[in-house]
Amino acid sequence: MDIITIRDLSKTFRVPKRKEGLTSAFRSLFFREYEIKHAVQNVSFTVKSGEIVGLLGPNGAGKSTIIKALTGILNPTSGEVRVLGFEPFSQRKQYVRYIGALFGQKSQLWWDIPPADSFSLSQHLYDIEPEEFERRKQELVTRLGIQDVIYRPARNLSLGERMKCEFVMALLHRPKLVFLDEPTIGLDVFAKQAIRDFIHYTNKEYGTTYILTTHDMDDIEHLAHRVIVINNGEKVFDDSLKALREIAGKTKHVRIVTQEKLPKLPKKGISELQTISDYEAQFVLNREILGIRELVGKIAQKTDIIDLTITDPPVEEVISQLYKQ
Ligand SMILES: Nc1ncnc2c1ncn2[C@@H]1O[C@H](COP(=O)(O)OP(=O)(O)OP(=O)(O)O)[C@@H](O)[C@H]1O
Numbered sequence: 082m083d084i085i086t087i088r089d090l091s092k093t094f095r096v097p098k099r100k101e102g103l104t105s106a107f108r109s110l111f112f113r114e115y116e117i118k119h120a121v122q123n124v125s126f127t128v129k130s131g132e133i134v135g136l137l138g139p140n141g142a143g144k145s146t147i148i149k150a151l152t153g154i155l156n157p158t159s160g161e162v163r164v165l166g167f168e169p170f171s172q173r174k175q176y177v178r179y180i181g182a183l184f185g186q187k188s189q190l191w192w193d194i195p196p197a198d199s200f201s202l203s204q205h206l207y208d209i210e211p212e213e214f215e216r217r218k219q220e221l222v223t224r225l226g227i228q229d230v231i232y233r234p235a236r237n238l239s240l241g242e243r244m245k246c247e248f249v250m251a252l253l254h255r256p257k258l259v260f261l262d263e264p265t266i267g268l269d270v271f272a273k274q275a276i277r278d279f280i281h282y283t284n285k286e287y288g289t290t291y292i293l294t295t296h297d298m299d300d301i302e303h304l305a306h307r308v309i310v311i312n313n314g315e316k317v318f319d320d321s322l323k324a325l326r327e328i329a330g331k332t333k334h335v336r337i338v339t340q341e342k343l344p345k346l347p348k349k350g351i352s353e354l355q356t357i358s359d360y361e362a363q364f365v366l367n368r369e370i371l372g373i374r375e376l377v378g379k380i381a382q383k384t385d386i387i388d389l390t391i392t393d394p395p396v397e398e399v400i401s402q403l404y405k406q
């Protein structure tokens with residue numbers, strides 16, 4: 082069953098146009114010139130109950146604008162948005178109790194009080210039975226391992242601790258659908274893992290549907306069933322993770338440090354080679370041509386490998402690969 086339908090969603094902003102220089106600064110006091118910024122253009126998609134959909138795209142692509150239109154914070158310029166039978170912007174009051182939202186860049190917790198107290202406010206706001214509330218709170222807090230953390234004022238928490246508390250806050254009223262705008266931004270690998278596990282758990286256990294934006298290909302790899310790529314306000318890809326992997330998973334970024342002088346690297350399958358020193362290099366590896374194991378084997382025959390980092394290509398590169406196809 083589709084719980085989200087977006088049809089031809091567009092959002093434009095009127096932004097002041099300003100040229101550099103003092104004269105034009107002065108001029109703009111009297112004559113404001115504006116230009117139209119197309120943040121989102123004719124985007125359409127549907128989401129089924131129980132899906133985890135990743136929204137991917139470079140900075141300024143329009144991801145947050147789409148999330149804002151879906152959560153009812155922004156009024157679309159044109160097009161249709163339907164979520165759980167509501168029109169988010171005009172029916173926001175009734176609508177919000179059925180959804181959860183987390184904006185990684187912006188806190189929903191009350192800054193000066195402990196998260197535990199913020200949670201209680203949520204209990205009253207959503208009219209949750211005290212016993213039920215206690216049960217849910219315990220479950221979420223234990224899952225995220227923040228039993229002690231929730232009694233300290235929010236402003237004193239580390240970023241990872243705060244983000245986990247934000248999750249509890251967003252999920253206490255047990256929404257069917259949760260929007261996450263950069264939920265793992267700035268977190269270390271352990272906090273990221275805890276949050277990913279948590280998303281999986283709630284998706285399996287309660288059938289919670291997730292729409293998330295991220296710059297982290299790793300998040301996408303671990304979480305998303307389906308990926309929508311946004312570029313310049315437009316949808317450029319909408320398919321399974323498997324399909325994206327076939328395009329994006331071909332390349333990896335490799336950095337290698339060796340004990341003795343780095344041997345000559347094979348030409349095939351390696352591009353953008355940068356030799357940092359006699360012992361260190363980084364490059365892009367095409368795994369279809371040269372496998373990681375094969376590469377490591379070749380180097381290890383000549384010298385010991387001290388350090389090896391293999392990372393996913395940045396989102397921008399994935400998108401350029403999409404275009405090449
Ligand atoms: N309120 C606003 N007024 C004017 N322009 C805006 C407004 N909100 C967003 N924009 C512009 O719309 C475009 C899309 O912004 P959006 O925040 O949706 O990008 P994003 O994909 O979330 O990027 P990021 O990855 O950096 O978070 C940007 O060029 C941004 O400057």
Ligand SMILES: [Mg+2]
Nearest residue numbers: 144145146262
């Ligand atoms: Mg954003």
